[in-house]
Amino acid sequence: xxxxxxxxxxxxxxxxxxxxxxxxxxxxxxxxxxxxxxxxxxxxxxxxxxxxxxxxxxxxxxxxxxxxxxxxxxxxxxxxxxxxxxxxxxxxxxxxxxxxxxxxxxxxxxxxxxxxxxxxxxxxxxxxxxxxxxxxxxxxxxxxxxxxxxxxxxxxxxxxxxxxxxxxxxxxxxxxxxxxxxxxxxxxxxxxxxxxxxxxxxxxxxxxxxxxxxxxxxxxxxxxxxxxxxxxxxxxxxxxxxxxxxxxxxxxxxxxxxxxxxxxxxxxxxxxxxxxxxxxxxxxxxxxxxxxxxxxxxxxxxxxxxxxxxxxxxxxxxxxxxxxxxxxxxxxxxxxxxxxxxxxxxxxxxxxxxxxxxxxxxxxxxxxxxxxxxxxxxxxxx
Amino acid sequence: xxxxxxxxxxxxxxxxxxxxxxxxxxxxxxxxxxxxxxxxxxxxxxxxxxxxxxxxxxxxxxxxxxxxxxxxxxxxxxxxxxxxxxxxxxxxxxxxxxxxxxxxxxxxxxxxxxxxxxxxxxxxxxxxxxxxxxxxxxxxxxxxxxxxxxxxxxxxxxxxxxxxxxxxxxxxxxxxxxxxxxxxxxxxxxxxxxxxxxxxxxxxxxxxxxxxxxxxxxxxxxxxxxxxxxxxxxxxxxxxxxxxxxxxxxxxxxxxxxxxxxxxxxxxxxxxxxxxxxxxxxxxxxxxxxxxxxxxxxxxxxxxxxxxxxxxxxxxxxxxxxxxxxxxxxxxxxxxxx
Numbered sequence: 001x002x003x004x005x006x007x008x009x010x011x012x013x014x015x016x017x018x019x020x021x022x023x024x025x026x027x028x029x030x031x032x033x034x035x036x037x038x039x040x041x042x043x044x045x046x047x048x049x050x051x052x053x054x055x056x057x058x059x060x061x062x063x064x065x066x067x068x069x070x071x072x073x074x075x076x077x078x079x080x081x082x083x084x085x086x087x088x089x090x091x092x093x094x095x096x097x098x099x100x101x102x103x104x105x106x107x108x109x110x111x112x113x114x115x116x117x118x119x120x121x122x123x124x125x126x127x128x129x130x131x132x133x134x135x136x137x138x139x140x141x142x143x144x145x146x147x148x149x150x151x152x153x154x155x156x157x158x159x160x161x162x163x164x165x166x167x168x169x170x171x172x173x174x175x176x177x178x179x180x181x182x183x184x185x186x187x188x189x190x191x192x193x194x195x196x197x198x199x200x201x202x203x204x205x206x207x208x209x210x211x212x213x214x215x216x217x218x219x220x221x222x223x224x225x226x227x228x229x230x231x232x233x234x235x236x237x238x239x240x241x242x243x244x245x246x247x248x249x250x251x252x253x254x255x256x257x258x259x260x261x262x263x264x265x266x267x268x269x270x271x272x273x274x275x276x277x278x279x280x281x282x283x284x285x286x287x288x289x290x291x292x293x294x295x296x297x298x299x300x301x302x303x304x305x306x307x308x309x310x311x312x313x314x315x316x317x318x319x320x321x322x323x324x325x326x327x328x329x330x331x332x333x334x335x336x337x338x339x340x341x342x343x344x345x346x347x348x349x350x351x352x353x354x355x356x357x358x359x360x361x362x363x364x365x366x367x368x369x370x371x372x373x374x375x376x377x378x379x380x381x382x
Numbered sequence: 383x384x385x386x387x388x389x390x391x392x393x394x395x396x397x398x399x400x401x402x403x404x405x406x407x408x409x410x411x412x413x414x415x416x417x418x419x420x421x422x423x424x425x426x427x428x429x430x431x432x433x434x435x436x437x438x439x440x441x442x443x444x445x446x447x448x449x450x451x452x453x454x455x456x457x458x459x460x461x462x463x464x465x466x467x468x469x470x471x472x473x474x475x476x477x478x479x480x481x482x483x484x485x486x487x488x489x490x491x492x493x494x495x496x497x498x499x500x501x502x503x504x505x506x507x508x509x510x511x512x513x514x515x516x517x518x519x520x521x522x523x524x525x526x527x528x529x530x531x532x533x534x535x536x537x538x539x540x541x542x543x544x545x546x547x548x549x550x551x552x553x554x555x556x557x558x559x560x561x562x563x564x565x566x567x568x569x570x571x572x573x574x575x576x577x578x579x580x581x582x583x584x585x586x587x588x589x590x591x592x593x594x595x596x597x598x599x600x601x602x603x604x605x606x607x608x609x610x611x612x613x614x615x616x617x618x619x620x621x622x623x624x625x626x627x628x629x630x631x632x633x634x635x636x637x638x639x640x641x642x643x644x645x646x647x648x649x650x651x652x653x654x655x656x657x658x659x660x661x662x663x664x665x666x667x668x669x670x671x672x673x674x675x676x677x678x679x680x681x682x683x684x685x686x687x688x689x690x691x692x693x694x695x696x697x698x699x700x701x702x703x704x705x706x707x708x709x710x711x712x713x714x715x716x717x718x719x720x
Contacts, residue, residue, distance in 0.1 A: 112696030117483040119412040168657035228479040229574035
């Protein structure tokens with residue numbers, strides 16, 4: 001992109017209540033409909049009366065599909081109205097980044113809820129058979145976004161290392177019983193087998209279909225990349241990324257957040273075909289204005305430069321876990337600070353730390369608008 | 383008790399080594415509570431009901447000691463983060479190499495217990511009178527390593543301070559009737575990037591242990607997990623505890639075999655981080671080989687146990703694993719007795 005400091009989405013937006021209830025087949029309240037109409041007007045959604053018609057309609061497979069399409073249309077327009085240069089659909093077609101993929105692939109069985117923290121849990125699956133491709137799981141969503149977006153499109157894709165890391169690995173561990181006596185070695189080999197089967201049977205076939213349908217840029221989401229920081233595991237992660245993207249005529253980037261960046265930086269150079277690292281920093285940073293020492297949250301960016309990474313960066317300038325709306329001047333200073341570290345402003349894209357799904361649309365909109373304004377302020381200094 | 387060829391084995395028992403997963407109905411209640419749909423009283427009742435259920439589950443699989451399930455513990459450090467003066471609840475941090483998170487204790491002042499802290503640690507009212515009780519607490523070294531310290535001189539001083547406050551709690555637990563105290567020390571063996579823990583760190587952990595449990599009138603154990611136990615050998619053999627707990631899914635078993643233990647060993651044979659139910663015969667064979675190879679001079683107890691907290695699994699699968707714990711212990715007892 002020729003523009004300096006292009007702004008981009010990273011992942012999911014919250015799902016409006018009319019999307020959640022409408023897809024579940026539940027009756028919508030007046031407030032739900034009013035929310036849909038209100039945002040529709042605000043975003044300049046065409047044929048708004050049709051959206052209301054869909055929402056009032058009786059539950060059916062057709063209606064559920066229409067609800068998905070309308071919410072995707074809203075989310076695309078939401079991101080474009082905020083002024084982003086690179087957009088997607090806020091992952092409105094996906095239940096959640098892990099579950100959506102696991103439910104659309106053969107070989108996964110959900111075992112139940114396990115604790116994430118406090119009173120938060122996640123539904124964890126076990127791989128009980130060799131993973132097999134059942135049906136496209138991102139293609140329809142991408143095609144819809146491609147046809148409805150006016151801006152450049154980037155497709156978020158949950159990476160194989162994260163899928164394996166978040167799944168119990170029953171099938172492959174069992175297969176190595178009696179073959180590998182050492183428990184540690186058995187678990188590692190089983191994980192490796194799981195990841196590479198997943199890549200061959202599921203991930204690459206889906207990427208192939210996306211590319212065939214015109215996807216130009218796919219972002220591999222690997223939040224689990226540094227969960228296990230041993231050299232063997234980090235090498236396995238790198239190998240899995242390289243195998244995932246190998247040979248496709250498409251741009252790939254990596255998104256990783258809430259992780260150990262000192263560790264990731266050491267391996268970043270070994271990622272082939274990784275045009276951009278989209279990283280979370282705002283969460284670690286102060287909210288004071290200025291560049292230099294005050295920008296403590298961005299210190300690990302230097303580790304990537306020191307390690308020799310030559311690609312672009314998606315710099316997280318918006319904290320997705322707080323309702324604090326970053327002023328444009330703060331965004332500007334964060335961008336300018338990182339431009340100094342990298343010493344090449346052309347390598348900087350401006351992003352949120354991660355998906356905004358935990359924030360309301362109102363807060364997300366304000367944050368994104370300020371992100372765009374802040375990038376513009378930074379642009380003016382060059 | 384098994385005797386015969388393995389005269390140095392005083393007993394083979396079994397137990398849990400950490401937090402149990404919350405049963406499905408308790409998860410639903412905690413969600414309702416978080417969304418403001420129910421009040422504290424209903425939440426408390428659900429915790430109590432689940433505690434009775436987990437006690438019954440352990441009793442039915444004949445665990446040698448029972449725990450209260452630790453359902454109220456939001457993370458393995460929380461009763462300390464929440465109930466100590468001088469500690470504030472910090473941000474979320476990853477729990478070692480797992481997809482679960484804990485709140486970082488931020489030390490801002492002199493450590494001391496808040497009033498009535500003991501009742502937040504164990505639910506003794508629901509523990510059975512006819513079975514021995516086990517309490518599980520974080521070890522001082524792990525507490526210090528996982529804290530952000532803004533008050534004490536260094537982590538060593540903090541570890542010793544944690545050890546002193548732990549001792550107060552341990553003495554109180556023993557007084558209330560706990561027969562077995564486990565201190566969990568994952569930070570002592572978790573080394574993702576360095577091959578070996580520095581020896582002075584092992585000595586600090588040992589000193590802190592002495593302060594925390596030295597001379598306590600209950601059976602004590604230092605349970606390690608998420609890392610290779612061998613790296614704290616040979617010093618661990620002199621730690622002031624009765625038993626040493628080993629995560630056999632992270633430990634180089636061949637290296638382990640070169641040492642003569644002479645104290646009890648908790649064999650972390652059941653993998654809490656995998657939903658695959660283990661093959662009992664394989665575990666019995668592995669346990670026999672280890673037990674025979676680390677024979678010490680005196681008599682020792684062996685415990686079959688999960689390698690770490692069962693809460694990495696959904697409730698039903700954790701129960702299945704608890705049954706495996708029991709069956710492996712029983713088979714081991716039978717096969718070694720003679």
